[in-house]
Structures are given as structure tokens and as C-alpha cells.
Amino acid sequence: MAKVAIMGFGTVGGGVAEVLRMNAGIIQERLGEEVYLKYILDIRDLSDSPYADRMIKDFSIIEKDPEVEVVVEAIGGAKIALEFTRRALLAGKHVVTSNKELVAGHGKELLAIAKERGVSYLFEASVGGGIPILRPLMQCLAGNEIQEICGILNGTTNYILTRMFQGGIAFEEALREAQSKGYAEADPTADVEGLDAGRKICILSDLAWGREVRPEAISMEGISHITPEDVRLAEANGYRVKLLGRALRLPDGRQTAYVAPHLVPVSSPIAGVDDVFNAILVRGNAVGDAMFYGRGAGDLPTASAVVGDILDILQHRSCCRTLDWSQPADLVDAGDLATPWFVRGGQTGGAAERTLAPGAVMTIPMTAAQVAALQADSAIRVLA
Amino acid sequence: MAKVAIMGFGTVGGGVAEVLRMNAGIIQERLGEEVYLKYILDIRDLSDSPYADRMIKDFSIIEKDPEVEVVVEAIGGAKIALEFTRRALLAGKHVVTSNKELVAGHGKELLAIAKERGVSYLFEASVGGGIPILRPLMQCLAGNEIQEICGILNGTTNYILTRMFQGGIAFEEALREAQSKGYAEADPTADVEGLDAGRKICILSDLAWGREVRPEAISMEGISHITPEDVRLAEANGYRVKLLGRALRLPDGRQTAYVAPHLVPVSSPIAGVDDVFNAILVRGNAVGDAMFYGRGAGDLPTASAVVGDILDILQHRSCCRTLDWSQPADLVDAGDLATPWFVRGGQTGGAAERTLAPGAVMTIPMTAAQVAALQADSAIRVLA
Numbered sequence: 001m002a003k004v005a006i007m008g009f010g011t012v013g014g015g016v017a018e019v020l021r022m023n024a025g026i027i028q029e030r031l032g033e034e035v036y037l038k039y040i041l042d043i044r045d046l047s048d049s050p051y052a053d054r055m056i057k058d059f060s061i062i063e064k065d066p067e068v069e070v071v072v073e074a075i076g077g078a079k080i081a082l083e084f085t086r087r088a089l090l091a092g093k094h095v096v097t098s099n100k101e102l103v104a105g106h107g108k109e110l111l112a113i114a115k116e117r118g119v120s121y122l123f124e125a126s127v128g129g130g131i132p133i134l135r136p137l138m139q140c141l142a143g144n145e146i147q148e149i150c151g152i153l154n155g156t157t158n159y160i161l162t163r164m165f166q167g168g169i170a171f172e173e174a175l176r177e178a179q180s181k182g183y184a185e186a187d188p189t190a191d192v193e194g195l196d197a198g199r200k201i202c203i204l205s206d207l208a209w210g211r212e213v214r215p216e217a218i219s220m221e222g223i224s225h226i227t228p229e230d231v232r233l234a235e236a237n238g239y240r241v242k243l244l245g246r247a248l249r250l251p252d253g254r255q256t257a258y259v260a261p262h263l264v265p266v267s268s269p270i271a272g273v274d275d276v277f278n279a280i281l282v283r284g285n286a287v288g289d290a291m292f293y294g295r296g297a298g299d300l301p302t303a304s305a306v307v308g309d310i311l312d313i314l315q316h317r318s319c320c321r322t323l324d325w326s327q328p329a330d331l332v333d334a335g336d337l338a339t340p341w342f343v344r345g346g347q348t349g350g351a352a353e354r355t356l357a358p359g360a361v362m363t364i365p366m367t368a369a370q371v372a373a374l375q376a377d378s379a380i381r382v383l384a
Numbered sequence: 385m386a387k388v389a390i391m392g393f394g395t396v397g398g399g400v401a402e403v404l405r406m407n408a409g410i411i412q413e414r415l416g417e418e419v420y421l422k423y424i425l426d427i428r429d430l431s432d433s434p435y436a437d438r439m440i441k442d443f444s445i446i447e448k449d450p451e452v453e454v455v456v457e458a459i460g461g462a463k464i465a466l467e468f469t470r471r472a473l474l475a476g477k478h479v480v481t482s483n484k485e486l487v488a489g490h491g492k493e494l495l496a497i498a499k500e501r502g503v504s505y506l507f508e509a510s511v512g513g514g515i516p517i518l519r520p521l522m523q524c525l526a527g528n529e530i531q532e533i534c535g536i537l538n539g540t541t542n543y544i545l546t547r548m549f550q551g552g553i554a555f556e557e558a559l560r561e562a563q564s565k566g567y568a569e570a571d572p573t574a575d576v577e578g579l580d581a582g583r584k585i586c587i588l589s590d591l592a593w594g595r596e597v598r599p600e601a602i603s604m605e606g607i608s609h610i611t612p613e614d615v616r617l618a619e620a621n622g623y624r625v626k627l628l629g630r631a632l633r634l635p636d637g638r639q640t641a642y643v644a645p646h647l648v649p650v651s652s653p654i655a656g657v658d659d660v661f662n663a664i665l666v667r668g669n670a671v672g673d674a675m676f677y678g679r680g681a682g683d684l685p686t687a688s689a690v691v692g693d694i695l696d697i698l699q700h701r702s703c704c705r706t707l708d709w710s711q712p713a714d715l716v717d718a719g720d721l722a723t724p725w726f727v728r729g730g731q732t733g734g735a736a737e738r739t740l741a742p743g744a745v746m747t748i749p750m751t752a753a754q755v756a757a758l759q760a761d762s763a764i765r766v767l768a
Contacts, residue, residue, distance in 0.1 A: 019527050019670045023528065026528075027527060029594075130671035130672065130674065132520035132524030132674065132676075135523060136516035139695070139696050140508060140688075140689065141516065142696070143403050143411060143687070143691030144410075210413075272653065286685065286687060286691070287514035287515075287678060287684070287689075288679050288684070290516065290677065291676075291677035293653055293675035293676075294671060294673060295673075295674075298672075300669075301670065304671035305524065311527060312523050316700065318702050319699075319701075319702045319703050
């Protein structure tokens with residue numbers, strides 16, 4: 001019998017407990033042993049929970065219990081979660097998480113501790129929720145030189161953009177809809193301004209090229225400035241507006257990563273990904289384009305990925321995975337990345353002033369600075 | 385340095401050699417050691433090949449060489465490939481293949497030998513070409529009860545159906561196009577009649593539920609009888625015609641698997657998968673729907689999956705994967721599976737004869753026998 005502990009009994013922690021209960025039979029059959037949830041750590045008083053007998057408030061109980069092999073960190077944030085993850089790894093316990101803020105910001109340090117202690121720190125659920133993406137990228141595509149990763153990494157903004165497209169409504173109204181459906185938080189800043197997607201593209205970049213890309217080092221642009229007019233003109237030109245996280249390896253070996261809204265041609269498999277769904281496109285020099293699609297959030301989908309990591313650890317106790325992005329990436333500013341742009345209104349400036357045609361798609365690749373010089377009312381990158 | 389051998393130097397074998405050469409640096413960096421291609425077994429005289437110095441014609445050289453750790457079986461078919469795979473596994477060598485005929489027909493026996501010898505028999509490339517699907521299904525989704533797997537598993541037929549849709553042309557013309565582009569073989573039977581997709585859905589079913597589904601035990605229907613009228617009427621009703629391999633676990637625990645053309649609602653992520661691309665939708669009770677998309681064939685995409693398996697084996701020498709589907713599945717005949725149907729023409733028969741409306745989509749679930757009684761000119765399952 002393998003014993004695990006969950007830290008933080010919110011959406012994700014509760015989902016993990018539920019999947020372990022709901023699928024206990026299948027899990028035992030596949031693993032060849034039972035996975036027993038021994039502790040649930042939460043500061044709240046949850047004595048009325050069906051798991052009341054396993055609820056604890058003192059982390060050191062988990063830390064000191066040699067029976068606990070795997071700890072699920074579902075606390076969130078990068079304060080207590082960081083301290084408890086450090087201590088759990090130092091205590092020789094494998095740690096599994098969906099905490100993208102912690103992995104993107106402190107993964108380098110935590111992976112080093114895990115490696116030194118001979119345990120695993122896995123975080124499949126930190127990108128794309130339940131979508132299998134990190135393990136396929138690291139294992140199935142290991143024979144490829146990864147050239148680009150490009151994806152719809154945030155379900156909240158994709159729902160908002162889908163509603164703006166389908167309903168022709170403004171960002172603010174679509175946001176209110178998302179909030180009323182529970183798809184957006186009361187303070188939606190991290191989602192709508194691209195921070196959540198930014199942390200995820202950093203993790204993907206860290207893994208794909210083994211070099212650390214810090215979230216604070218990349219440009220993140222959200223969707224709050226996208227207008228129904230932009231969406232309408234994009235459609236008229238055969239495009240859909242999507243918030244993309246992109247990471248590219250340039251021919252000179254340097255990298256770039258950024259988050260920004262893009263016009264995606266309807267012919268792209270990403271264009272049809274709507275509502276809260278996520279999709280990640282990986283381009284390798286052997287496989288070509290491979291895409292991974294599914295629910296990027298939610299208690300059970302996220303728990304599906306967490307439990308998958310737990311089972312992987314327990315199936316391979318003798319040889320745990322060691323991931324490593326200890327070296328910093330040689331980054332190119334995304335602003336210097338020349339792409340086609342969609343521009344609306346504005347003027348070229350100078351003596352020969354002329355208003356740009358509404359919804360003009362400039363097919364000549366331009367940098368952000370060149371586009372800024374156009375003083376357009378709206379300028380959105382086009383996914384070539 | 386890890387030494388490998390390739391058996392069969394055709395499209396797949398050549399692709400594997402090319403990926404090992406092209407990405408040697410990345411592979412060595414990720415693995416921490418060089419992967420050296422020591423032998424290429426082929427009955428043909430390839431003395432003018434750049435690999436002439438490694439060409440051999442006698443399998444026993446590989447079999448007897450203790451340096452060879454991994455053998456890639458790219459011979460195809462289930463005769464010589466079966467004998468050499470058996471002997472390689474018995475000789476204590478890991479074997480990697482893309483040979484769906486061999487895996488679907490003899491995987492049970494070969495996996496038993498691998499388990500007994502403590503080596504791996506991996507075949508990620510046998511389903512979906514370069515698309516990571518088997519490892520994500522077995523590892524990332526291990527915490528799920530898999531409820532359904534449904535996919536476009538054959539690129540040749542998907543190209544033909546795409547051309548029939550886009551060009552409004554007949555099956556025969558679209559097939560000739562596919563052949564002229566090299567997407568279809570001179571004898572396209574195995575593709576167009578569903579056998580290739582059938583072998584793949586059997587492998588997916590074997591892995592998802594750990595019970596063997598023999599290809600000869602499932603119903604396989606191809607697309608040669610699909611008319612432009614069917615495709616046109618399907619579109620008019622908001623559907624696309626796709627050849628799907630489906631495997632389901634029924635509420636009573638029994639399973640069914642089959643291959644047949646389906647009307648797929650345009651709202652489904654599978655509907656937009658065109659040309660030679662494949663896509664596999666997996667439904668789990670925790671993750672919900674996850675989809676995997678990419679090139680289902682071709683030398684480099686297929687080689688990408690083969691090399692991924694090779695690296696996985698070499699990274700986990702101490703704990704090789706043991707897959708097992710030694711028990712037979714409790715199968716329900718797909719004909720008994722009640723689904724909505726699209727029917728065209730025909731008559732209900734009997735005294736009160738009436739011609740069915742052209743392109744009627746019968747939303748009441750019916751079995752194949754019930755639909756046959758309608759004596760329709762055309763009857764195609766609808767993906768609900």
C-alpha cells in the first residue's frame with residue numbers, strides 16, 4: 001500500500017481526493033497496490049468533511065511520517081507552498097503539484113533539491129490542466145528538436161474571446177458572463193492580462209529546451225483591449241482572435257517566449273478551440289505539428305493529471321525522473337520578433353498622413369516598434 | 385554509448401536512421417550518452433547507401449551481439465517480423481516497432497515474452513504515427529476510468545473524405561488523387577476498407593482496458609460506398625463524414641470496438657481534422673475529453689515516435705514497462721450498439737411504403753439490424 005498526503009483542500013486538493021476515491025479500483029489494478037490517502041493538510045476546520053479523520057493542520061506530521069511517499073501540493077501561491085514543498089523534498093518525499101506560479105518561479109531550485117534527494121518533483125497539471133502535454137513533450141517527442149510551442153493556455157480568456165466572437169459583445173460583458181459562470185475570478189487580472197498563460201509558456205519553454213525562462217523576463221499582453229470590431233474584422237479576413245502563449249527557438253539558437261493575442265487563421269487546428277478548452281501545438285523537426293487538446297482547468301481534469309503523476313512515481317520508484325533547467329535561456333525580446341500584423345485605424349504619421357484601411361492585415365513581417373510607429377488604434381499579431 | 389539495430393530499411397527504418405543522425409546532438413544531450421546505430425538488417429543489396437558499412441543480411445548477427453540493446457522492427461507484416469521480434473526479445477533485447485499488424489495480432493504473445501525476459505516491447509508509433517497517444521493514455525491518464533476512445537486513425541481515408549467534401553468529387557476520383565500524391569498504395573484495400581484503422585483501435589482498446597480485442601473479432605466498414613451525395617447532405621445537416629475507429633466500455637463492463645464511417649457534428653474537434661492528419665479523442669471519467677492530433681504517417685513523424693520509445697527504454701533501463709492484455713475482452717457486437725443514423729432513400733418496406741426524406745438524420749438510437757430494415761440506399765452512423 002502506497003501512502004500519500006494532500007496539502008491544501010481546495011478545488012484541486014478536493015479533486016485529487018475524489019479521483020483517488022472514485023477510481024480506487026482501477027488505480028489499484030493498474031498499480032498493483034492500493035493508494036491510500038493518509039493525510040489532508042488544511043488550515044481550515046473541516047471536521048464535517050468525509051475525510052475528517054485524515055485532516056491535519058501541522059505540516060511536520062507529514063514531514064516526519066516515513067510512510068508518506070508522495071505529497072500533493074495544492075496550496076497554491078509561492079509562499080507556504082514553497083516552504084512546504086522544499087521541506088517535503090528535503091524529507092525525501094516525492095512532490096506532485098499543479099501550482100504553475102511555484103513551478104515557473106521556483107522550479108529550478110525545487111528540481112535541484114529533488115535531484116539531490118533522489119526524488120521526483122512532477123507538475124503535469126501545471127500546464128493545460130488535465131491535458132497530457134509535459135510528459136509527451138519530454139518523452140514521446142524526445143527525439144525531436146523542438147522548434148516552437150504555441151498554445152491557448154488560459155481557459156478564462158478563451159471563453160471571453162469565444163463569447164465576443166459568438167455574441168458580438170464587448171470584453172467587459174463577456175468577462176461578467178465568465179465570472180457568473182465561475183470561469184473567471186472576482187479579480188480576473190492574472191487571467192485577462194496574460195500572467196497565468198505567461199507562467200505556463202515559461203514552464204513549457206523550460207522543459208522543451210532545458211533552459212530557464214523567468215516569467216518576469218518575458219512580455220505578457222492580455223485581451224482587455226480587444227474590441228468587438230477587432231474580432232469582427234478578424235473574422236471577415238478569415239481569422240479568429242486567440243490569446244496565445246508562444247515559445248520559439250530561433251535559427252541562431254536563442255529563444256523567445258511571450259503571451260499576446262493573435263489572429264489565428266481558421267485553417268489552423270487552434271482556431272476552432274473554443275470556450276474554456278485549451279490546446280497546445282508543438283512543432284518538432286521530425287514529428288511536424290502535434291496538438292494536445294482538452295480541459296485546461298477544473299477540479300477533476302486537474303486531478304487527473306496529478307494522479308497520473310502520482311502513479312508514474314509509484315510505478316517507477318527505482319528510477320525517478322530528473323528534470324533540469326538550471327542554466328538561463330539566451331532570450332530575444334519578443335518585440336524584436338517580426339511577424340505579420342493586423343492593424344486598424346491609426347496613421348503612418350509624418351507629412352504624408354493616411355488612415356490605414358479598417359482591418360488591414362499587414363503581411364510584411366514587422367517588429368513591435370515598427371508597428372507602434374503606425375500609431376494604429378489597434379495592432380494584433382497574426383499567426384503566420 | 386547505447387547501440388541499436390534497425391530491421392528493415394524501408395520508409396520507417398530509413399526515417400529512424402535519419403532522425404538518429406539529424407538529432408544526434410539533442411539525443412545525446414537528453415540521454416547523457418550517444419545512441420549508435422550499429423546494424424541495419426535488410427535483404428536488399430544497399431551497398432550504395434551511406435549506411436553501407438552497417439548493412440547486414442543475417443539476423444543472427446544482431447541476435448548474438450550482446451552490445452545491441454534495442455532493436456527497431458521496421459520489417460512490416462507478421463511473418464518474418466514476428467519471428468525476428470520473438471527471437472530478439474528471447475535474446476534479451478528491447479524491441480520497438482510501428483508494426484500495427486504485428487502488435488494487434490501478436491502483441492499478447494510478444495508482451496508475455498518481453499515480461500518474462502525483463503525487456504520492453506514498445507510500439508508508440510503503431511497508432512497515430514508521430515502523435516503521442518499510447519504513453520499519454522497509459523501514464524498521464526492512468527488515474528481515469530477510460531470510457532471511450534474515438535479517432536480518425538487512417539490518413540489515407542481522411543484525405544479521400546476531405547477531397548470528396550472540398551471538391552465534391554466521387555470516392556474513385558479522390559482515391560486516384562491520393563494514389564498520385566503517394567497517400568494511398570496501389571492496392572488501397574487495407575486503408576479504404578478499414579483494416580488499418582481496425583488494427584489501431586484494437587491496440588488502443590487492448591491498452592485502455594487491459595483486455596485483448598482481436599482484429600478479426602470486430603466489425604470494420606470502410607468508405608468505398610460513401611457517395612458525394614452523402615457528403616453533401618451531411619454538410620447540409622451540420623456534419624462532416626469521417627471514418628472513425630471507436631472503442632467503448634459499456635456500463636455493464638463489457639466492451640465494443642469497430643470501424644465505420646460516421647457523421648461527425650461540426651462542433652466536434654474531430655470534424656475539422658482534414659487531409660492526412662489523424663486525431664484521437666479519449667474520454668476519461670476525470671479528464672473528460674482529451675484529444676491528440678498530428679501526422680498519422682510518414683517517415684519522420686513515425687520515426688519520431690520510434691526514437692521516443694528508444695530513449696524511454698534507455699532512460700529507464702532499471703525499470704522497463706510491462707504492458708499486458710493476456711485476458712480476452714468481453715465483447716459486444718458493434719451492430720448491437722444503438723446510435724443515431726443518417727439515412728438516404730430506401731423504404732420502410734411492407735404495405736405502407738414510404739420513401740425516406742433525402743438526408744434524414746434519425747435521432748432515435750437504432751441498432752444496425754433496425755436500420756437495415758429501412759432498406760435505405762445509404763445508412764451512416766451519427767456520432768452523438
